Amino acid sequence: MAKPHFRLAHDYEATWERFNLAFQLVETALDQRLQRESGMPHAYYRVLAALAESPRGALRMGDLAGTLHFSQSRVAHSVTALERKGWVVREQCATDRRGQIAALTEGGRGALDRAAKGRADELRRLVFDRLSPKQAARLGSLCETLVSGL
Amino acid sequence: MAKPHFRLAHDYEATWERFNLAFQLVETALDQRLQRESGMPHAYYRVLAALAESPRGALRMGDLAGTLHFSQSRVAHSVTALERKGWVVREQCATDRRGQIAALTEGGRGALDRAAKGRADELRRLVFDRLSPKQAARLGSLCETLVSGL
């Protein structure tokens, strides 16, 4: 006789609940701090950071979407907003006329640098100061398991 | 000489990145499935579930906010939307005339029950089928550590 499986086991439910809450607490704190100090949500910080970490400080829209796991339209909207702030510019792709490239500006690099400390502070305060290095590693490895195979 | 601490250690950055991604993947899947099958986002499912788990199928706005860790205004907006769907009704609180109570309707209970299976399926598929019971427990305990002390 198979179990009904309409609901999750109670402790699994609690586990997901905690996961949800933990993420939400940190993400909310990051959003508030970055919004207050730098006028950007955490998602936009990640866009700037992704560009900064790429060789030319520039990425094609699709690649940006891929590395951040954003939808194409989300990237398009984000870049539009960041362009309005003067932190990013769109450029034509040389090899494919369909392609658009988002490039970090000087101002964008500055904004990213100014935002970085507050973000790191929050992450330490809410996550990595509360976990031993071993626990942090374990958390990373568990999430890696969940993510691997996308 | 103290370390600069403007950025996070590289492996901590990667850990948070994975945590973020893992959560986002699951939450997106839950949202899509619930939206498609039941016309509600996962956040609204949680509201209905919180009401259903309470003694009378009803909670004061503030308590609802507390258990879900939502802001007051988020609760107000959510309940308005759920009321429009006919899944919840507002009632006056008897003991405090400032108080408002959100009460689950019959229709709301039905919607919750119909949504529950798809949600449980997704959570199993993306989380609990990919983790051993021991791993799931470890994840829960790590998140508990992050959450405790709010």
Next chain:
DNA sequence: GAAGATTGAGTGGTCAATCTTC
């Protein structure tokens, strides 16, 4: 026709201001 990207409408959320009752 498929791939890269944008657009606009609709929705869920935040924040600050407000209203009422304690």
Next chain:
DNA sequence: GAAGATTGACCACTCAATCTTC
């Protein structure tokens, strides 16, 4: 004045439709 709750403006994201180039 503080607490409970709502409101409205604004913002980020989703989804479906569209446009252009491969």
